[in-house]
Amino acid sequence: xxxVAAGMGARLVGLVGTLLVTRFVSPDAYGEVTIAAVLVMxxxxxxxIGLGQYLVSRRDAGRAAAFHVTAFHVALGAIAxxxxxxxxxxxxxxxxxxxxxxxxxxxxxxxxxxxIAFVPERILVRDLRFGVVGAGRSAGEIAFSGVCVGLAATxxxxxxxxxxxVARSVVRATIFxxxxxxxxxxxxxxxxxxxxxxxxxFGIPIALGSLCAFASRRWDNLLVSRFFGPGPAGMYNxxxxxxxxxxxxxxxxxxxxxxxxxxxxEPTRRPAALVKSVTLLALVVFPLAVGLGAVAPTVxxxxxxxxxxxxxxxxxxxxxxSVSRPIGWTIASYLQxxxxxxxxxxxxxxxxxxxxxxxxxxxxxxxxxxxxxxGTAFAAHALASLWLVQRLDGLPLGSVLGNLGRVLLACAxxxxxxxxVRLALGTVxxxxxxxxxxxxxxxxxxxxxxxALLMVRGPSRDLLVRALDAVRPTK
Numbered sequence: 001x002x003x004v005a006a007g008m009g010a011r012l013v014g015l016v017g018t019l020l021v022t023r024f025v026s027p028d029a030y031g032e033v034t035i036a037a038v039l040v041m042x043x044x045x046x047x048x049i050g051l052g053q054y055l056v057s058r059r060d061a062g063r064a065a066a067f068h069v070t071a072f073h074v075a076l077g078a079i080a081x082x083x084x085x086x087x088x089x090x091x092x093x094x095x096x097x098x099x100x101x102x103x104x105x106x107x108x109x110x111x112x113x114x115x116i117a118f119v120p121e122r123i124l125v126r127d128l129r130f131g132v133v134g135a136g137r138s139a140g141e142i143a144f145s146g147v148c149v150g151l152a153a154t155x156x157x158x159x160x161x162x163x164x165x166v167a168r169s170v171v172r173a174t175i176f177x178x179x180x181x182x183x184x185x186x187x188x189x190x191x192x193x194x195x196x197x198x199x200x201x202f203g204i205p206i207a208l209g210s211l212c213a214f215a216s217r218r219w220d221n222l223l224v225s226r227f228f229g230p231g232p233a234g235m236y237n238x239x240x241x242x243x244x245x246x247x248x249x250x251x252x253x254x255x256x257x258x259x260x261x262x263x264x265x266e267p268t269r270r271p272a273a274l275v276k277s278v279t280l281l282a283l284v285v286f287p288l289a290v291g292l293g294a295v296a297p298t299v300x301x302x303x304x305x306x307x308x309x310x311x312x313x314x315x316x317x318x319x320x321x322s323v324s325r326p327i328g329w330t331i332a333s334y335l336q337x338x339x340x341x342x343x344x345x346x347x348x349x350x351x352x353x354x355x356x357x358x359x360x361x362x363x364x365x366x367x368x369x370x371x372x373x374x375g376t377a378f379a380a381h382a383l384a385s386l387w388l389v390q391r392l393d394g395l396p397l398g399s400v401l402g403n404l405g406r407v408l409l410a411c412a413x414x415x416x417x418x419x420x421v422r423l424a425l426g427t428v429x430x431x432x433x434x435x436x437x438x439x440x441x442x443x444x445x446x447x448x449x450x451x452a453l454l455m456v457r458g459p460s461r462d463l464l465v466r467a468l469d470a471v472r473p474t475k
Contacts, residue, residue, distance in 0.1 A: 013138070015242070017145025019303050021161065022238070024152040027307060031234030033158040035095060035225050036103035037165075038218045039084060044111050045214040047080035048073070050206030051199055053336055055122045066185040068195050070119045077115040081108040095222060097230050106162035110169040117173035120180040129179070136175035144168035205341035209332075212348035216355050216381075220374055223359050224367060232310075232367050239311040239371075242299075243318035246288035246326075262337030271393045274334050275400055278327060279459045280466075282407040283452060285326045290411040291444045293319030294418040298440055302433035310367075317371035323408070324375075324382040331385040343388060351381035403459065410451040417447035 022030065051069040084091075085108060088101040124133050148164035156163070221240075225233035262270055292299075293316050300312040328347065335343050358373030389395040418440045425436050452460045 013145050014141045015245070017141075017148050017164075018238070018241070020149045021152045022308055023305060024155075025158050025161070027231040027234040028229075029099075029158040029234075030161075030238070031225060031230030031232075032097055032100040033103045033161050034221055034234055034237040035097045035230065036100040037107055038221050039088075039091060039100075040081070040104060040107040040111050041214065041218055043080040043084040043108075044077060044115070045211050047076040048207055048210065049076070049200065050203030050208075050210060050341070053122075053206050054199055054202050055119070055126055063184055063187050064189045064195060065199065066119060066123065067187060067189050068191060068199055069122075070185050071191060072196075072199075073118055074112075074115050077112060081112060084108065095225055097225060103158065103162050106159075106166055110162075110165040113166070113169035113173045117169075117176045119185045120176040121172075123180050123184055124176065132175070132179045136172050136179075139175060140168040140172035143171040202339075202341060205345045206336070209341065209345035209348040212345070212352040216348070216352045216374075216377060220355065220359060220370065223363075224370055227364050227370075228367055235308065235311045236314060236367050236370065238308070239314035240318055240321075240374075242311075243289075243292065243315055243321055246285050246292065246322040262334055265337070267338075270334065270338065271389075271395055274331070274389065275395065276459075276462075278330055278400060279403045279407070279456075280463050281326055281330055282404050283456065283459060283463050286323055286404075286407045287411050287414060287444075287448045287452075289319050289322035290408070291414055291418070291441075291448070292322070293317075294415045294444065295437060295440045298422065298433055298437045302437045313368055314371050317368060317375065320375045321378050324379045327382040327404075328378070328385045331389055334389065338392075340392075343392075347381060347385055347388065350384055351377050354380045403456065406456045407452070410455040411448065413451040414444040414448040417443035 049072065051073060055066060055069060085104055088104045089098075092098040092101045121133060121136070124130075144164040144167060147167040148160050151160035151163055221233055221237050224236045262273070265273060296315040296319065297312050300309055300315065304311070328351075332344050332347070335341075355374060355377035358376050359370055361373075363370040363373035386395065386397055386400060390397040421440045421443045422436065425431075425439070430436070449460075
């Protein structure tokens with residue numbers, strides 16, 4: 001509850017800031033800073049060797065392990081970012097975005113600050129201190145939005161986004177570092193070969209899987225820029241980020257909570273807990289994703305100026321991504337707790353291969369076809385993840401797919417209600433997008449709960465009881 005609520009609040013603030021910034025930044029400039037950010041994140045990911053997950057999944061990891069992780073994580077990140085800055089001109093020419101190089105130094109600084117704060121944040125997650133984690137993330141998003149909007153409004157253009165990233169990293173790093181005892185992550189100790197081998201044996205498969213997961217989420221931006229130019233790449237990135245809200249701010253936040261939860265659980269209880277987790281997660285995420293796709297045209301009309309209108313169809317198609325992606329994330333948390341990093345690597349590699357093949361074949365026809373290619377890859381990953389757990393632990397795949405299908409079916413009345421309101425407003429001649437967005441959203445919110453309680457009765461009641469228990473004051 002802490003993590004999801006804080007994440008949604010922070011994301012809402014970030015979205016408002018992004019919407020305001022788009023009024024001062026052109027799609028081409030937004031595309032340039034997007035490509036610069038993807039390159040920085042790629043350098044960051046390539047230099048990450050999966051050590052943070054070691055700290056979370058192993059409760060007995062001591063201060064020596066934490067110091068090893070800190071030293072390697074910060075040093076490797078600094079080297080990778082330095083190499084990127086040296087090669088920025090050549091990369092800009094290769095991607096046909098020569099103007100993106102001016103944004104790299106600020107974004108690299110932001111990423112380095114995030115790496116310094118990474119181990120304290122992982123320790124907070126390991127210790128189940130989700131309130132502090134949520135507060136840090138929310139404060140960072142508020143700082144990002146405030147700085148971005150303020151500077152963009154005064155004429156800084158896309159550079160405002162870079163400064164906003166630095167501000168967010170400074171705030172988050174400060175909160176996480178202050179909240180954790182310095183000795184728990186920064187107490188000096190001798191770096192040993194034995195401990196390094198232990199960390200690498202666990203971390204390298206996780207890191208390779210994380211790299212594949214990152215590539216499947218970010219390298220599509222590079223391909224869109226290469227095939228269609230920086231303007232369409234900026235629009236695609238914005239549509240992707242909007243469609244990704246249910247997956248990131250609900251699905252992956254729950255995934256962060258599930259990893260230490262699965263790790264603390266008796267192994268015999270984990271399969272049943274996974275089945276329940278996937279179903280309950282679907283009850284929360286599916287209506288958010290499907291509902292976002294249903295109201296997407298009205299969202300774009302109400303919140304964006306005309307030069308950003310092409311993102312509407314992209315947002316409709318990409319909303320399907322949020323339906324399947326949290327399932328894979330939940331199973332990844334389960335597999336990490338089960339100490340199976342190579343299985344995670346295989347699944348993420350599969351997703352990346354499917355995405356790249358789909359984009360370079362039918363995805364090159366238009367940005368909309370690229371959206372379809374990405375959705376195909378994430379759906380394949382979710383199905384493969386479910387199949388793997390069935391093979392490993394006897395997960396009742398048919399029962400799980402049946403539950404997920406019923407949840408999707410429960411979303412149908414919500415879509416009908418949204419489209420009905422839109423048709424009614426058009427019939428009476430009301431063309432106010434903001435009013436339409438409010439009424440469509442209200443109709444969807446009213447229509448979904450009864451349908452879910454009717455079609456997915458047991459899990460829906462279970463979710464309602466657990467939500468009430470979570471907010472009820474304890475004696």
